[in-house]
Amino acid sequence: MKWPAIGYVRADSLDDLWRIQAEHGAAAQVLAGGQTLLATLAFRLSDPKLLVDITRIAALRGVELQGGVLRIGALTRHAELARDGLVAAHAPLLAEAAPLIAHPAIRNRGTIGGSLAYADPAAELPACVVALGATIVTASAAGGRRIPAAAFFTGLLETALEPGEIIAAVEVPVATQATRSAIREVARRSGDYAMAGLAASLEMDGARVGAARLVFFGVGAGPVLAARAGAALQGRVLDGAAVAAAQASLAQDLDPPADMHGPPEMKRHLARVLVQRVLAGFQPETEAAA
Numbered sequence: 001m002k003w004p005a006i007g008y009v010r011a012d013s014l015d016d017l018w019r020i021q022a023e024h025g026a027a028a029q030v031l032a033g034g035q036t037l038l039a040t041l042a043f044r045l046s047d048p049k050l051l052v053d054i055t056r057i058a059a060l061r062g063v064e065l066q067g068g069v070l071r072i073g074a075l076t077r078h079a080e081l082a083r084d085g086l087v088a089a090h091a092p093l094l095a096e097a098a099p100l101i102a103h104p105a106i107r108n109r110g111t112i113g114g115s116l117a118y119a120d121p122a123a124e125l126p127a128c129v130v131a132l133g134a135t136i137v138t139a140s141a142a143g144g145r146r147i148p149a150a151a152f153f154t155g156l157l158e159t160a161l162e163p164g165e166i167i168a169a170v171e172v173p174v175a176t177q178a179t180r181s182a183i184r185e186v187a188r189r190s191g192d193y194a195m196a197g198l199a200a201s202l203e204m205d206g207a208r209v210g211a212a213r214l215v216f217f218g219v220g221a222g223p224v225l226a227a228r229a230g231a232a233l234q235g236r237v238l239d240g241a242a243v244a245a246a247q248a249s250l251a252q253d254l255d256p257p258a259d260m261h262g263p264p265e266m267k268r269h270l271a272r273v274l275v276q277r278v279l280a281g282f283q284p285e286t287e288a289a290a
């Protein structure tokens with residue numbers, strides 16, 4: 001389908017954006033990479049009168065280490081996440097996740113801010129930021145807020161963003177020597193949205209798990225933190241029994257709806273498989289081979 005007739009304007013700074021928003025109100029919608037928004041326009045799933053291009057706003061760009069936190073500007077593209085040295089060193093889960101998103105052309109334009117704001121339940125990055133205990137930093141004409149990622153995703157394609165508020169950056173606590181992270185997903189074809197996926201971040205205490213955040217995507221209305229499965233791993237050596245305990249806990253953590261990929265029981269099965277695949281990567285070689 002063709003796009004509807006629509007206005008376009010470019011904001012060169014945050015002040016410019018606030019001025020445009022004040023003038024056009026709810027009729028204006030921010031445009032970042034356009035990889036989701038332009039498709040929703042074509043399918044008449046959204047109806048803004050004016051697209052406000054934010055891709056030239058310098059305050060939304062860049063990846064910086066600030067003490068114990070990696071600040072990733074909202075305009076950081078998926079392809080940049082995959083190749084940035086700071087991301088690889090300090091938030092390797094995001095570097096591992098980025099190549100799983102769609103195809104190179106989409107990764108070259110799509111941004112982390114756009115992905116988090118759209119909050120697709122099958123998207124990789126929302127699950128990753130929850131697994132990493134990240135903070136979403138917002139900006140608006142009224143000032144900014146800092147929202148824990150776990151509180152940011154509020155429902156199907158819904159977030160805690162208020163009208164006129166945008167994502168400015170994501171702050172990720174830097175990985176330590178004790179951090180282990182991984183992402184796995186099951187998709188029909190490479191580049192498709194996942195049928196189910198799991199992003200995990202563990203803090204090890206020697207050979208034992210100190211804390212574990214297992215966050216699923218594609219199995220609910222948004223990223224699903226499997227709190228009981230994480231608790232089942234706490235204090236344990238990552239052996240087969242620990243994996244089985246985490247898998248058993250999923251029955252309480254997950255209540256997946258049926259979707260175009262299949263019924264809830266298929267999703268539950270995929271979730272168990274994903275736990276095994278993710279945790280196998282953290283086990284000593286002898287355990288993983290057993």
Ligand SMILES: Cc1cc2nc3c(=O)[nH]c(=O)nc-3n(C[C@H](O)[C@H](O)[C@H](O)COP(=O)(O)OP(=O)(O)OC[C@H]3O[C@@H](n4cnc5c(N)ncnc54)[C@H](O)[C@@H]3O)c2cc1C
Pocket residue numbers: 029030031032033034035036037038039074075100101102103106109110111112113114115117118120122123124125161165166167168191192193194
């Ligand atoms: C064929 C195809 C396959 C895809 N496959 C995947 C996949 O496997 N996994 C995956 O995760 N994604 C996938 N995507 C989506 C892709 O990751 C998008 O890039 C991403 O969802 C949106 O980012 P964007 O920068 O393009 O945002 P846009 O399309 O520009 O905007 C999306 C929405 O976010 C809002 N927005 C954008 N930036 C901000 C901001 N800073 N603050 C507040 N609101 C903002 C916009 O107003 C709009 O509502 C796919 C897209 C396509 C077209």
